[in-house]
Amino acid sequence: MTGPAVDIIPARRGKAVALAKGQTIRVINTPGTQVLDTWAFNRGDLGESMSMEHSRSFNSKIMLGVGDSYVSERRRPMLTVVEDTSPGIHDTLLCACNRYIYEEQGCREYHRNCTDNLHEALAEMGLKIPFTPAPLNLFMNIPVNPDRSISRLPPVSRAGDHVRLKAAMDLVVVFSACPQDMSPINGAQKTPRDAHYAIES
């Protein structure tokens, strides 16, 4: 028996995936160290998108776990966490990286970034949105300290850890294998690597 096909989310690149209501996607942190910025849009109306600020409000927590649902700004569940083999550390607080952040960090040339990856991946599907929603940063390790500062630490997930997310409506889901190589959020080696996913019925 073969399982569902496993596809690549190439290092530093975005990938848009159509997901039907009821389907589950397994998102695999192949190297263990790779952060995956993640967005979801109602496939029938791109004006409805997964919202981190509404998901925190809906669940009354800043980090969601198994059984919790990420919701849209219309408060409808979009993706429900059905399994997580990692320690469950994901981030809902930080923006997608963009060209301006890399300029801030001293880059003089264009640096690939999750914001452009989102829009490029949607464009490959012929889709366009007028802004960049705050992403779900799967596997990203951003603790909030008691003084309300945040730290940027390497992921605590292990090679091959996965999260399974179930679609509560027909969706376009976009992943970006975060290109950040100037801070340790993609591991102490600061090296973005390929991740993978599989759509399960």
Place this chain on the structure above:
Amino acid sequence: MTGPAVDIIPARRGKAVALAKGQTIRVINTPGTQVLDTWAFNRGDLGESMSMEHSRSFNSKIMLGVGDSYVSERRRPMLTVVEDTSPGIHDTLLCACNRYIYEEQGCREYHRNCTDNLHEALAEMGLKIPFTPAPLNLFMNIPVNPDRSISRLPPVSRAGDHVRLKAAMDLVVVFSACPQDMSPINGAQKTPRDAHYAIES
């Protein structure tokens, strides 16, 4: 000598204000209990807006204080906190309330809400934006607990407390005196009240 004119932000309503680069706005929590959802847009390009997810990233903290700047998604400072007579408790984590939240809470009729207040206030200036950015919730008391849950508590500000925000570029700033009257975020009496502001040169 008279000070700058003080204007009203009516309870349950929104208010859009043009602010020139270098001007300071004093935002007054007249009753002490009123949460003010706050947005800012580049007056020359509404596509650039104050971003909570970028502001948390830029400042590496989830709650900003005096000397800190709220930035746009282009990482440019928009509003800098120059004074805060309140205990400094404000929220960057939660969404603006919208009609769907009040439906969730059991409302069967239309309930005024910060999201509609934002778009109404902009429309009064002839302006339109295609989405609702996450707001800065001035005076809103949403502690993050050690287990990463959040609580919704009454403001700790006192009657007349104010925040002074300095514009780092020409802005349209929008306030909404939050209409929430079903949870204690606008005080234990659950009663939205008028707040005020004054533009200082």
